[in-house]
Amino acid sequence: MLSNLGSRIRELRKNRGMTLAELAEQGGYSEGYISAVETSATVPSLSALSTLAAVLRVDVSALFPREVEPEVTVHRADAPNQLKLSESSAESYSLLSSRLDSPSYTALRHEFTAIDASATYRYLGERFCLVLQGEITLSFGSEKFSLTPGESLHYSSHPEHALSINHGIDNVEILWIVTPALVR
DSSP states (O other): OOTTHHHHHHHHHHHTTOOHHHHHHHHTOOHHHHHHHHTTSSOOOHHHHHHHHHHTTSOGGGGSOOOOOOSSOOOOTTSOOEEOSSTTOSEEEEEOSOOOSSOSOEEEEEEESOOSSOEEEOOSSEEEEEEEESOEEEEETTEEEEEOTTOEEEEEOSSOEEEEEOTTOOOEEEEEEEESOSOO
């Protein structure tokens, strides 16, 4: 799924008549970082992918190749549809929803053991998160919500928000329901 990601970003950038420098500046990244993404020397985080998609004026799903799947999809526990952004990443995502032609949401299981202080996000749409394991804090400006296993939060994800792991927690697992769908 990630093998053509960099070339797809380059293709979209060029189709919009943007230079590497323009994409970097509008996305808030260095030219070197964007170049590394486009050449697949580095794999961007989902947050970076969302930012780049917004700058390129496309849905995040446009960055991934489309696969034809049946109307009913079963994901078995012993064969997760896992997306790990890099081999050394402390984060992994398992796609739980199918990649239908016009899905209304994406369901993901997000597992991680560390997050650098806190990761900042901003997306169009809504997010629902259910903490399955560990403790997290979601911050929206000065408002903070700490969540433990079994607790959930539903929110508009357009305002900038941050996710952090509460101190002393080793493993975290979250169920995300995301609209509009990230992966089609």
